[in-house]
Each structure stands twice: as structure tokens, then as C-alpha cells.
Amino acid sequence: MEESRNFIQQIIDEDIANGKHGGKVITRFPPEPNGYLHIGHAKSICLNFGIAEEFNGITNLRFDDTNPTTEDTEYVESIKKDIQWLGFDWEDRLYFASDYFNDLYQYAIELIKKGLAYVDDSTSEEMAEQKGDVNIPGKNSPYRDRSVEENLRLFEGMKTGVYDEGSKVLRAKIDMTSPNMNMRDPVMYRIKKTAHHRTGNDWNIYPMYDFAHCMSDAREGITHSLCTLEFENHRPLYDWFIEQLGVFPSRQIEFARLNVDYMITSKRKLLRLVEEGIVSGWDDPRMPTISGMRRRGFTPASIREFAKKVGVAKRDNAIDISLLEFCLRADLNAIATRVMAVMDPLKVVITNYPEGEEEWLPADNNPEDENAGSRLVPFGREIFIERDDFMIDPPKKYFRMAKGRHTRLKNAYILHCDDYILDESGEVKELHCTYVPESKSGSDTSGIKAKGTLHWVSALHAQKVEVRSYDRLFMDPVPDGHGDRDFLEFVNPDSLSIVENVLVEPALAKAKLGDYFQFFRKGYFVLDPSSSDDHLIFNRTITLKDSWSKMQKK
């Protein structure tokens, strides 16, 4: 079958057919180091690196670090780590817009000399006033017609620090009556006497995004500069700088940003979740950040597959979170090691199993992967099963344990439930069962058909661990889409639940960070980095699909 191509691939197909840039494709991923990467960035990373790979091109990593007041090295490091973890490699092409500050400055001087840029002494309020609005054309600044010499001298002064912050800016001289607000003499440079994370105190002026970005693209020979839709109105300005300065003609192409139900990707709002203590940090497993998803137990492959499946287009979208979950489960199903863990234990005494005896039964690590091998699981007279795997008075389609029924224990024997014991409060305290010796997994000659298969742990060998289960952080699919209402009103109060004494099979004591597990019938889990040797903490990445609970709701 023919693979369908998105509109960006089609543009590049055409460029290559036309021999543009000699068939070369160079893209870039340009994060600003002022926050952590999130799922939306992941889409952009996959797109940029994916396109380059497809067309035998390369992708640069370039930090867009033109605003020293918000940016920091801490973010640079986390961003690099996240991109690598996702599985992408910028090789030796790690760049910073700040690397180009000198060139940018020269370009600005060139524009001044061409009479296409000027120093403006207007206050920001005056500039806003002059700018007009979408229906009212702007008016020229009184400083617009300064001579080239004066502009050169003033700009030099801005650079050397003789003027105060906010007292002057350098603006492009374009058209104050343009219907496109971005063309109404946009600011190119502002004075900021703030130390930069890389250039220190070398500069008193810093370039604005529109100028810095397109010149950086041009300088790196970026053939296709992919960005999100909100920069569409900036493209005429992007092209204007390139044309006036006669530099490499990078082409900006805009695509729709990723939106996922029940998730937010606004950096500002993510920061509020962190600062107001609603989550434990940027890498809280409930966060849509790459680091949060990593800690939660997402695999890089599942995120890449998701990015591929959501597609690339120009219309606004709202992706069903179930697509993300589908990609996650698909990958985890293929790679996760199956183990048994009982969340809410109910004791079972196997009355016909010899006291003091135990046996170690083989268990496949992953039935989906014949190379995954197997391990031994201890079995004995007393085991624990899941409390909700037993019912005194079961409904018709209940396949699990009940008095008088046969049920299979995974990797072990078929059990017959003879009786249940209640405690003083009427709660089921324990089960008395008999096992069928000839029903051993792999060599079952009993002829008994058991409908359900339960997971279990040996009472004697079980280890205790902590399990943290997560639910969606918001109860509303678009928490920040309610205008007047604050998105925090929609925070799910039950997004985290902790169970302290989960009983697991002994093999899990050797779990390492980065191992993916499936707790049989329960879901996928990973070790949390805050674990210690004597206190293991597992994060529930996601549950298994559960058609039983769905059935019950009806």
C-alpha cells in the first residue's frame, strides 16, 4: 500500500524534484531554554528529525536563547537529555542563537546602512499608541527619519551600554500601515543589562525572535524551517529580513501544534502546576513533559509512534488521549516483563498442599517475545490473591473465584474454592481451597476447564513494595478552554493514589530503573527514581485494557 504523505513532505518532494538547494534538506529543532520539553515539543522533534532522516538530510539542535531574563543552562541540559532519550541525535551540530550575536549585530548595522532600520526613543506605551490596531493603521514614530549616521551612533551606544534599559530600541523600517501588525516596524533589538547564560555580560542588547530566528536559520542553511501556526503571520517578516539582507533563503513552513485531550502544554500553565505544588515538579509522572512521561514509564518508541500517528496538517486538532494510550500499550505489550503483584491481598490457604513444602514454577517473562526467557516463581500452601478476584455472591459472568468453583492460578495449578472465612465485621478474611495436583501449568492432565486465570503471590516469599497509581491530571478535556474559569478548577483531586503494601513476587527485588514491567492483569509499571534498595516504589504507567470493568458499569 502507498504511504500517504503530509503537506510538508509534499512540499519537499517538489523542492527536490525542482533541484532546489541541490536536493539538500536541513531542518532544525529550536527550543528556548526557559522550560522543560513537553509532548507538543516531542511532535516537533519527531517531525524535524524525521523529515531530515527521510530525505537524507540533517537536523541541527539550536537553542533560541535571545532572552537572558528567562533562560538558563539548567533547561539546556534537560532539553538535551530529553531529545536524546526520545532517540534523536544532532551529532556535532549543537548551536545557540547566542553564537550568532556578532553576526546578528553586523546584519543589523547593514540594515541601518540601507536605511531599513532605525533607533527609536519612544517608550513602549508610545510605541503601542503609534502602532494602531488591526483596524487602525499605525503612525510613524517621530524618530523614524533619523539619519543613517545618527542611527549607527545610537545603536553603537545601545550596545556599549550608554543607554538605560527601555530607553531605546532598534526597529526595522517597513510599513506602519501594513494590515499585518508584524510589519509595522517591528523591534529588532532591545536593551537588557542582564547576564546571559552563555555570553555573560558581553552584551547590553539582545535581538528579538523574528530577527534572530530567521537569520540563524539562514546562517545554518536551514532549507525548511518548520514551526507552528502562530508564526504564520510572521512569515512575511521572516522573508523580508532574508530578502533585504540577501542571505540564504530558508523557507518557513507552519503546521498545527499538537493538542491532546486532558493535557495542557502551555509552559506558563505547566509552571503554575509546579510552583503551586499541584504536582511534585516538572518530572511529576502526571505531567505532559517528556521528563514526566519518562518517569511515568512511557517508552520513547511509543511517543515516536504517537507523533507519527497524529499526522501533520494545518487545521487545529484535539487528539483523543486514547490514541496515546494505544501507542503506549502496544509498545509495552511487546517489551514489558510479566510479573505478578497483588495490590489488595486476600489470603488463600491450600488445605491439601503439604505444610512446609514449596516449589518453584517456571513463568514466561513475556509471551509476546519468545526470546524473553523465563524465571521461577515460588508457590506454597499459603498464597495471596487479589481481593476483588473473589466474590461470595458472584454475578452470572464472573469468571473468578467463588465458593464451589474452579479457577486457574497463572503458571501454577487449578484451585477449587471450598470455603471462605469471615472476620468479625463480615469481611472475607481468608479462603480455603484445594488444588488439583495434575493441573500444573504446562502439564495439565486434569481435564478440568477453568474459566478465569488469576495472578497470585506466595505468602512466604512475597516482598512489599509501594505502588503509585496515576489518573489524568484534569477532569476536563480542555481545562484551559473555559475562558473566564481558571484551568486549576479542573484539576482531578484523585490523580494520584498510593498503595503502601503491595505484595510482589521475589524477582521484582532486582528491578532496575528503566525496566518495563507488566504486573499481570493490572497494568504496566516502572521503578520510580526515588526508590531505595529497601523501599521500592513503582509507578503505574497505565492499566491494561479492562473489558470486565467496562461491562460492569452497564
Added chain:
RNA sequence: AGACCCAUGGUGUAAUGGUAGCACUUCGGUUUUUGGUACCGCCAGUCAAGGUUCGAGUCCUUGUGGGUCUACCA
């Protein structure tokens, strides 16, 4: 409302003037030592009105609906 952009099942995305397809979700079924997985199936779509054409989701016009833009942020 000035400019720009967008509009295909519930959701996302194809079809580039010639049979509206794929995926997720929902629902139903088969298989199953995970009520998992796998497999099969059902329901369901071109924003509206005109025009061009043998033929329009696709081209044109006009509407309608939605998005973006008026930081010395990116």
C-alpha cells in the same frame, strides 16, 4: 470586524478533477492459562449555497463556523 490561515465519521489523517480510504474510540463477535494480546465485523463523514466541468471533497464565488496577530516573549 483589517490581514492571514483552516473546515472530510466521535477524534485524527488520506484521496492533488475520476470507486471517499486508513488509524484511534464506541459497539458486536472469534481465539486465549492475562476479562490482556491477536483476529473479524457493525455504526458513522466531505460546513452551506451557487458556479465551472462529462465528472467536484478537490477548482471559482459568496456565506457560515473556527484559529492567529495589536510583548522591548518565543
